[in-house]
Amino acid sequence: MTDINKGLTQGEADEKMRRGECSGSFSVKSKSVGKIFSENIFTLFNLINVVIAVCVALVGAYRNMLFMGVVLCNTAIGIIQEIRSKRTLDKLAVISAPKAHVIRGGEQKILPVAEIVTGDIMQLSSGGQICADGVLVRGELDVDESLLTGESEAVAKRPGDELYSGSFVVSGSGRAEVTRVGAEAYANRIAVSARKPRKRRSEMMDSINRIISVISVCILPFALVLFTKSLFVARQELQYSVTSTAAAIIGMIPEGLVLLTSIALAVSSIRLAKRNTLCQDLYCAESLARVDVLCLDKTGTITTGRMKVAGLRMLDTDYPAEDALSALAVALGAENQTMAAVAAKYPPRGSTVCIKTEPFSSARKWSGAQLEGFGTLILGAPSFVLNAEEYSRISEICSEHSAVGQRVLLLAQSDRPLPGKSLPERLSPKALVVLTDEIRESAPATLKYFREQGVELKVISGDDPVTVSSVAAKAGLPGSESYVDASKLRDDEIQEAALKYTVFGRVTPQRKLELVQSLKKAGHKVAMTGDGVNDVLALREADCSIAMQSGSDAARCVSQLVLLDSDFSSMPLAVEEGRRCINNIQRSAALFLVKTVFSFLMAVLFLFVGSAYPFQPIQLTLISALFIGAPSFLLALEPNHSRVEGSFIANVLRRALPGGLTVVLGVGALLVMQSVFSIPQERISVMAVFNTAAVCFGVLIGVCRPFRKWHTVMLAAVAAAFCGAVWLLGGLFYITPLNLCEWLCVAILIPSSLVVLRGLTVLLNKFLRRWSGGFPAAPRLKKAAAAVVLALSALYAVWLGAVFTDYLQVSCGSYPVFARQQPDGTSVGILYRIEDSKVLIFSRKE
Numbered sequence: 001m002t003d004i005n006k007g008l009t010q011g012e013a014d015e016k017m018r019r020g021e022c023s024g025s026f027s028v029k030s031k032s033v034g035k036i037f038s039e040n041i042f043t044l045f046n047l048i049n050v051v052i053a054v055c056v057a058l059v060g061a062y063r064n065m066l067f068m069g070v071v072l073c074n075t076a077i078g079i080i081q082e083i084r085s086k087r088t089l090d091k092l093a094v095i096s097a098p099k100a101h102v103i104r105g106g107e108q109k110i111l112p113v114a115e116i117v118t119g120d121i122m123q124l125s126s127g128g129q130i131c132a133d134g135v136l137v138r139g140e141l142d143v144d145e146s147l148l149t150g151e152s153e154a155v156a157k158r159p160g161d162e163l164y165s166g167s168f169v170v171s172g173s174g175r176a177e178v179t180r181v182g183a184e185a186y187a188n189r190i191a192v193s194a195r196k197p198r199k200r201r202s203e204m205m206d207s208i209n210r211i212i213s214v215i216s217v218c219i220l221p222f223a224l225v226l227f228t229k230s231l232f233v234a235r236q237e238l239q240y241s242v243t244s245t246a247a248a249i250i251g252m253i254p255e256g257l258v259l260l261t262s263i264a265l266a267v268s269s270i271r272l273a274k275r276n277t278l279c280q281d282l283y284c285a286e287s288l289a290r291v292d293v294l295c296l297d298k299t300g301t302i303t304t305g306r307m308k309v310a311g312l313r314m315l316d317t318d319y320p321a322e323d324a325l326s327a328l329a330v331a332l333g334a335e336n337q338t339m340a341a342v343a344a345k346y347p348p349r350g351s352t353v354c355i356k357t358e359p360f361s362s363a364r365k366w367s368g369a370q371l372e373g374f375g376t377l378i379l380g381a382p383s384f385v386l387n388a389e390e391y392s393r394i395s396e397i398c399s400e401h402s403a404v405g406q407r408v409l410l411l412a413q414s415d416r417p418l419p420g421k422s423l424p425e426r427l428s429p430k431a432l433v434v435l436t437d438e439i440r441e442s443a444p445a446t447l448k449y450f451r452e453q454g455v456e457l458k459v460i461s462g463d464d465p466v467t468v469s470s471v472a473a474k475a476g477l478p479g480s481e482s483y484v485d486a487s488k489l490r491d492d493e494i495q496e497a498a499l500k501y502t503v504f505g506r507v508t509p510q511r512k513l514e515l516v517q518s519l520k521k522a523g524h525k526v527a528m529t530g531d532g533v534n535d536v537l538a539l540r541e542a543d544c545s546i547a548m549q550s551g552s553d554a555a556r557c558v559s560q561l562v563l564l565d566s567d568f569s570s571m572p573l574a575v576e577e578g579r580r581c582i583n584n585i586q587r588s589a590a591l592f593l594v595k596t597v598f599s600f601l602m603a604v605l606f607l608f609v610g611s612a613y614p615f616q617p618i619q620l621t622l623i624s625a626l627f628i629g630a631p632s633f634l635l636a637l638e639p640n641h642s643r644v645e646g647s648f649i650a651n652v653l654r655r656a657l658p659g660g661l662t663v664v665l666g667v668g669a670l671l672v673m674q675s676v677f678s679i680p681q682e683r684i685s686v687m688a689v690f691n692t693a694a695v696c697f698g699v700l701i702g703v704c705r706p707f708r709k710w711h712t713v714m715l716a717a718v719a720a721a722f723c724g725a726v727w728l729l730g731g732l733f734y735i736t737p738l739n740l741c742e743w744l745c746v747a748i749l750i751p752s753s754l755v756v757l758r759g760l761t762v763l764l765n766k767f768l769r770r771w772s773g774g775f776p777a778a779p780r781l782k783k784a785a786a787a788v789v790l791a792l793s794a795l796y797a798v799w800l801g802a803v804f805t806d807y808l809q810v811s812c813g814s815y816p817v818f819a820r821q822q823p824d825g826t827s828v829g830i831l832y833r834i835e836d837s838k839v840l841i842f843s844r845k846e
Contacts, residue, residue: 002177004137007103007121016117022181036082040075045212045258048219052246056617059239065617070629077262082281100131103175120178124163126171132178133185134163139174142336142362143167154336156362166532170336171360204261204286204585207649208254211596215252222603223249244613250620252599257592260629264585264636268577275573276564284560287544288571289578289644291527293519294450295538298461298468300531300548301568302447302475303437307337309345310406313397313432321411321431327352328377328411331369336360338409339367341435342379356418370418378427382410386429397432405470407435437471442569444476449572451478453643456524458502460486460512462534465505472503479503486511494518512538529568530555546571581636582644587703588632589648590655594699595624597653597660598692602667611671611681614688616734623689626722627696634714635703658760659699666691666753673745682736687746689735693722694750698757 002008008016016022049071056065099110101123108123113131116122122134124141142154145167154170157163163176164186180186227245265286269279279285299305312321329343331354338360353372360367366380382398383391398408411431416424440446450457457477461468465483472480483503489511497504498518507515512528516538519526528535528542531551539545540558547559548566556562563570599620606613667688674684697719704711726735738746 002119002121004121004175004177005103006106008117008119009105013104013115013117013120016119017115020182022115022117033083033086036079036086040079040082044209044216045253046071046075048212048216048249048253052249055242056246059242074258074262077266080266101125101128116178116181118178118181122176122178123173124169124176125173126169128169130163130165130167130169130176132165133180134176134178136161136163136174136176139172140361140363141172141174142170142360144170154362158363171362203290203648204582205283207647207652208257208261210649211593212253215596215600218600218603219249219252222607225607243616246617250599250617252596252603254589254592254596257589257632260588260592260632260636261585263633264581267637268581272561272570272574272577275570276567277570277574278562278564280560280562284544285574285578286582287525287560287578288527288546288574289582291455291525291544293456293458293524293526295458295460295516295519295526295528295542296568297530297532297535298437298459298463298471300551300566301529302439302443302459302471302477304440306438307341307407307435308438309341310434310436313408313434314430315394315432316428316430319413319430322346323349324374324377324413324430325379325411325433327371327374328369328379330354331357331371332359332367338379338435341438342433358418358421361421364421366423368418368423374413376414376416376418376424378412378414378423379409379433382408382429382432385410385412385423385427390429394429394432401434403466405436405464405467409433409435436474437467439471439475440568442567446569446571447476450575453575458504458515458519460504460507460515460538462507463505465503468505469503477502486515495521498522509534509537513541516541530559531566579644580639582648584636584638586648586651587655588635589652590659590703591628591632591696591699592624593652593656594659594663594696595620595628597656598663598667601660601664605664605668609671611674611684614667614670614681614685615692616685619685619689619733622722622725622733623693623696626718626725627693627700631700631703631714631718654765655699655703655761658757658764659695661760662695662698662753662757663692665756666695666749669749669752670745677741677745679742679745682734683738683742686735686738687742687749689733690746691749691753695753695757698754702761 049068053065053068056062100113100116100120102109102111102116103121103123116132120132121137122130122132124130124139130143136157136159138159140159141157141163143157143163144154145164157172157174159174166186223245227241265283268285272279272285296302314321325342326346326349329339329346330348330352332339334340334343352374355370355372357369358367360380364380365384366378368376368378368380370376378385382394386394394410401408409432410429411433412427412429414424414427416426418424447457459468459472459477459480465485469480469483479502482501483505484497484501485506486497486504487506487508489497491514494511494514495518498515499522504511504515512535516526516528520541520543525543527544527546528538529546529548530536530539531548532555535547535551535555536558539547539555544561545559546561546563547555549556549562549564550566561574602613670684670687670691673679673687674681679687697715700718701715704715725733730736
């Protein structure tokens with residue numbers, strides 16, 4: 001055991017630090033910069049685009065690599081946002097890091113917590129934080145362990161009692177010997193769960209990633225077949241074959257949608273930061289907007305964590321109780337929450353000479369002072385201040401207030417001097433001081449907002465359930481009378497209780513976790529607020545976690561949202577930001593998926609026709625930028641606080657499918673015109689660009705409804721920009737002049753496409769309203785995509801056998817993999833020679 005008066009020597013402390021027996025050997029750390037870079041760079045989305053870019057670069061078509069700008073922007077935004085959140089969080093950890101007062105070599109020193117070692121003697125005093133686990137060896141303390149247990153009542157500590165890191169000294173002073181540091185400390189044993197990263201889910205990004213995942217199954221076979229067909233069947237040049245195949249593949253990937261989502265959520269994060277709400281990842285506002293159950297902690301959310309005087313119950317109507325309380329508050333000072341509440345209610349009313357004071361003690365349950373003109377005043381728990389007979393006269397009044405969650409203190413007076421740690425004789429009860437938790441001014445309005453938005457509210461606290469229920473009722477929480485003592489629930493009752501009750505008292509950290517898990521198991525999207533180490537497990541499990549800046553470092557580290565001013569009233573703003581993002585991205589995402597839909601369907605179409613793919617990558621970039629990208633970013637920033645309803649992917653495809661199908665039908669019509677009027681391939685490409693731009697413009701008009709004035713300006717600007725690009729930069733985008741016949745075809749095709757677009761939109765929405773099953777569930781989509789690819793491959797093989805009937809007659813030692821006879825009698829194809837296992841490309845004139 002370490003000497004209480006001298007403590008460790010500096011040499012002994014240094015040796016223990018070298019052995020790792022210090023608090024610095026453990027910390028809850030935020031994500032490293034290197035990990036942020038790797039998670040944002042090495043993604044499936046980036047891999048596909050880089051491979052395509054390399055192929056395009058190898059054939060020298062550098063201007064068709066413009067799409068990589070979107071990829072780089074998307075990656076940069078994700079990295080910058082996460083690093084910004086990390087730095088803010090790390091600064092908060094530094095700012096809130098406490099200092100420890102320890103005895104080293106007989107002298108008191110102030111050290112960073114990281115330098116505390118086992119065996120150190122900590123000097124503790126009122127208002128200070130206990131920075132490491134230890135045993136009290138001198139003095140008496142009242143300790144607030146609410147960040148660890150959730151219970152707001154102070155706990156009395158005597159020599160030999162355990163002290164836990166993360167708790168605070170409410171009153172008293174003493175010295176404690178450090179017994180556990182680092183990962184062994186009580187708070188860190190709970191917080192260690194926070195160190196294991198948990199991937200947060202975003203329905204929007206999950207839907208987008210699901211689309212990319214499905215497309216990735218199709219990309220390789222489509223790319224190989226389209227490239228082979230373009231080079232050997234359509235007899236296109238190598239560069240054109242590569243770029244047209246790249247255009248087909250790029251068109252399938254909604255890269256702009258990923259960028260749009262990242263930017264919109266980043267803007268929301270910045271907006272929330274200005275309102276003292278830190279977003280620790282891009283998707284937390286979306287997660288909060290989708291929740292339907294919000295679990296609240298009483299302290300710090302509904303209440304301020306402080307007490308206030310609710311009133312006086314006079315026992316001696318002639319006694320100046322308010323003046324006495326004012327003088328007592330001046331004499332004792334704000335030594336604890338009770339005296340701070342009394343001082344706030346009864347400010348100083350003149351000078352009073354203080355002869356002697358006795359601070360509050362959890363063991364005695366009272367404090368007092370001997371004042372000139374008032375005698376000895378005692379303020380404390382009635383049952384501890386009065387004898388049994390005297391207490392019985394006021395017990396009913398006390399029980400009346402306790403039943404509604406209020407605390408009752410007795411003000412008693414005596415003409416005898418204050419003897420010290422014992423009560424004076426001839427005490428006379430004068431008044432009952434009724435105390436209650438101070439409800440946040442904004443709490444009723446905030447709870448009302450969530451109730452109106454259809455969010456079910458539940459209060460989970462470590463305090464007595466009756467007290468918590470009373471506080472919740474005062475804050476206007478519906479169903480507050482439905483409460484339960486969670487410590488009495490069996491494990492098999494948790495699931496039913498989580499759904500049945502509104503208020504939960506005496507909840508342990510593990511029980512909080514089980515309640516959140518039960519709510520999620522029942523199909524709810526759960527948000528959890530908390531500020532203590534005891535909340536860490538539940539915060540990490542919740543779909544959306546919210547921590548207070550004034551809370552523990554562990555709680556902030558695992559939470560998605562941190563309220564920097566510790567004010568729960570900022571939550572509605574976060575919900576509205578999330579709704580604006582989801583609704584607007586959901587609306588404008590239809591524009592991006594139009595390109596994905598028609599690119600996918602056209603890739604299928606061009607497996608079975610002899611013409612080359614009609615688009616160049618840079619042409620799709622032009623359409624994407626003007627009719628999809630720029631308008632979508634503008635629409636994504638509009639105010640839109642409507643409730644989020646339905647599945648993201650289902651809502652988007654309702655608008656995207658008609659547009660994509662219309663583009664494909666238009667290209668099909670162009671192929672017919674090409675066959676009839678012998679239109680060259682490069683002009684078919686131009687006509688396809690014009691028609692696709694018109695269809696996307698039509699989809700954009702539908703997305704803008706209901707119209708606002710600025711929508712008209714935007715639509716006019718988009719049309720003008722496209723015409724300007726075609727006129728001034730036609731060569732850059734492979735826009736070649738059309739003759740009169742071709743212009744007439746375009747003039748007929750575009751109005752027809754717009755009519756078809758409207759008809760398909762009406763029919764599809766009508767069909768979807770009748771189809772109660774909606775779109776396929778997520779786990780089935782990838783399997784369905786694989787099945788489609790296999791079916792198309794089989795169909796393609798059958799088509800080869802049916803259409804390419806003029807196969808070359810070759811020796812039995814080799815056979816053609818792919819061959820066709822051209823109109824001029826030339827046979828081209830790929831030959832596999834068995835004897836030397838070589839693949840040969842041949843061309844032979846019959």
